[in-house]
Amino acid sequence: MELILEGIKKAFWLLFTFDPEVMGITLLSLKISGTATLVSLFLGVSVGTVVALNRFPGRRFVISLINTGMGLPPVVVGLFVTIFLWRNGPLGFLQVLYTPTAIIIAQAVIATPIIMGVSLAAIQKLPENMRLQILALGATRFQMIVILIKEARLPLLAAVMAGFGSVISEVGASIMVGGNIKGYTRVLTTATVMETSRGNFDVAIALGILLLLFSFIINAILTGVQQRERPR
Amino acid sequence: MSKINIHVALSVVAVFFLLCGSPLFAAQKNIILATTTSTQDSGLLDVLTPIFEKQTGFFLKTIAVGSGQAMAMGAKGEADVLLVHSPAAEKKFMEEGNGVSRRLVMHNDFVIVGPAADPAGIKGMKSAKEACAKIASTGSLFMSRGDNSGTHAKEQTLWKASGISPEGQKWYQQTGLGMGQTLNVAAEKKGYTLADRGTYLALKKNLGLPILVEGDSRLLNIYHVIEVSPKKFDRINAQGGRAFADFMVSDKVQKIIGTFGVDKFGSPLFFPDAGKDPKDLGL
Incomplete structure (x- = not known):
């Protein structure tokens, strides 16, 4: 109990004194996971929309794949991304292993299926007649898609929150492809693991609290946006 | 009006992430x-x-x-x-x-640490080999790194020297974790373990695992x-x-x-x- 109180005290101390190392780690976590979420948002929504609006052979199989991908274990993603990015691996020439970019790639791989699956379901759920109506009013196909995405924005924002939440809290892939390098690829989760193994439980608890706090703030902003307009 | 607000808010979030995410590329040297x-x-x-x-x-x-x-x-x-x-x-x-x-x-050197109660009675023994044999014969819990680390390799040579093959024994468990985490597990489960002195000293304050055997030339790290x-x-x-x-x-x-x-x-x-x-x- 004493340890937990110490941790909470330490967390507020680190937060209010703007401890440069902790601030750096926190900012890096937000940058990396935010960028990964943006990449996933782009890929996920576009592929999700295409699959939702088209009928083609093997469609069910593709959807099953996407749904399976929503539960991709981060360590497995980390392992494969590491193998691909090794200097002597297929993508070794990029020289991005143990860089923030590598973490962004791994996290995007984790978050993309999540956003894809949710946006697919969201777009598909819109009434079929709506599409016909939009087209009948003279919209181009592209304009129709834009309207559909706008119409599905509430579940899409939920998808963003789910994607961001899964990558900012993920540790297995980040430590494998990033290497937990001080001041460079050390993010909140990997720092927490390291401080725990160093026996600095108070710092570990403090980092954990910061992680929760920032996840909460980001989600609160997105929820605010999502709930501003009541669904019709 | 509210629609515009949504777009403003969304763009702020997006720009924030973009700004944060830009200077991430650096290789060389x-x-x-x-x-x-x-x-x-x-x-x-x-x-x-x-x-x-x-x-x-x-x-x-x-x-x-x-x-x-x-x-x-x-x-x-x-x-x-x-x-x-x-x-x-x-x-x-x-x-x-x-x-x-x-x-x-x-x-530096390795030390054998364990619970203060010392159920195997190895405290103060001069030979790491004999201490291992005693842990085995009393069936006291021993936490191994089990991860092919240097510490794990050292531990295996100690078992070999004492003529014991601990793998698969009930009292012998492998954590598969780093030294710090293995020490924490050993502390929680009140088991013995082999640790390098550096990591042990860094973690000592929270562990409650005293050093029981040290100073054997076999324990050099x-x-x-x-x-x-x-x-x-x-x-x-x-x-x-x-x-x-x-x-x-x-x-x-x-x-x-x-x-x-x-x-x-x-x-x-x-x-x-x-x-x-x-x-x-x-x-």
Whole structure:
């Protein structure tokens, strides 16, 4: 109990004194996971929309794949991304292993299926007649898609929150492809693991609290946006 | 009106992430150091890395894994320089032509730690081998790293010396974790374990696991720095590897190693050995 109180005290101390190392780690976590979420948002929504609006052979199989991908274990993603990015691996020439970019790639791989699956379901759920109506009013196909995405924005924002939440809290892939390098690829989760193994439980608890706090703030902003307009 | 607000809010979030995410690309001048968890968990590399980077202009990427994995990375050309403590495996690594040079850096020692109640009654024993035999004969819980690290390799030689094969025994459990975490597990489960003194001292305050056996020459823990050979793989940063290896055995760094931890623990965590004959250490 004493340890937990110490941790909470330490967390507020680190937060209010703007401890440069902790601030750096926190900012890096937000940058990396935010960028990964943006990449996933782009890929996920576009592929999700295409699959939702088209009928083609093997469609069910593709959807099953996407749904399976929503539960991709981060360590497995980390392992494969590491193998691909090794200097002597297929993508070794990029020289991005143990860089923030590598973490962004791994996290995007984790978050993309999540956003894809949710946006697919969201777009598909819109009434079929709506599409016909939009087209009948003279919209181009592209304009129709834009309207559909706008119409599905509430579940899409939920998808963003789910994607961001899964990558900012993920540790297995980040430590494998990033290497937990001080001041460079050390993010909140990997720092927490390291401080725990160093026996600095108070710092570990403090980092954990910061992680929760920032996840909460980001989600609160997105929820605010999502709930501003009541669904019709 | 509210619609505009949504767009404004969304763009603010998006721009925030974009701004944050921009200057993330930097390669060049990187050195990958694959090392054991003990050099990171003890905090030694946190002290040495900034000095090295300032002095040489290289960017050192430290990947803390077990010695076994560090050498596997070296053998695959995925690391430029290694700082490891698993002498038998290191010799094999060199014989296979994976390294350019292997130089002695420092040593400390391993200790056998366990619950204060000491159910196996090994406290104060002078022989690590006999202590292991006693842990086995009393069936007392022993937590092994089980991860091919230098510590794990040392532990295996101790079991071998005492003629016991612990694998699969009920009292013998493998954590598969780093030294710090294994010590924490041993503390929780009130088991014995073998630890390097550096990590042990760094974690001691929360553990409640006293040192029971120490001082046996078999418990010596020796660290070497190995430059990975660029012959097999052309992407090795041989120059950087050499710079780091030279740095580790330089007088300046050897002095830092010799005093590291004195302020915090009252005694150094590592003893500098550069340039010494390995035979003097009992190898």
